[in-house]
Amino acid sequence: MKTIRTLMIALLATVSSAAFAGDFKYLVVEENNGSTAQTDLASFDQIKFENGKMVIYNGGTAMVSYSLVSLNKMYFSEGATGIAQILDDSTGRIEVYTASGVLMKQGDANLNGLPHGLYIIKKGDKVYKVRK
Numbered sequence: 773m774k775t776i777r778t779l780m781i782a783l784l785a786t787v788s789s790a791a792f793a794g795d796f797k798y799l800v801v802e803e804n805n806g807s808t809a810q811t812d813l814a815s816f817d818q819i820k821f822e823n824g825k826m827v828i829y830n831g832g833t834a835m836v837s838y839s840l841v842s843l844n845k846m847y848f849s850e851g852a853t854g855i856a857q858i859l860d861d862s863t864g865r866i867e868v869y870t871a872s873g874v875l876m877k878q879g880d881a882n883l884n885g886l887p888h889g890l891y892i893i894k895k896g897d898k899v900y901k902v903r904k
Contacts, residue, residue, distance in 0.1 A: 796848035867894045
């Protein structure tokens, strides 16, 4: 009886968390050093915790990994909140680069109109990695 109750609670938690995540578009990971990264929920199919790391997979291929000791928090979001955090404290110039180093825009970190991909946002001496 106790085993059945435990299984039912686990099943309920799994179903409710899947429904909860369905309302959002991004998994946001904040690290202790202040960097924030967003991963589009449609771009991966599995998260594993292994060897002291959180690893995000797509089709069995590891996309990105984070050391568990460096994680501050992770949560689901409707938008790319890392950009909002950059804008909230912005005083000065913001530059948006592609992962290969091509400057895409200056002035604001709004990624609307840019193709999906990985971007580097530089504001002063801080650098943020953002996935659109």
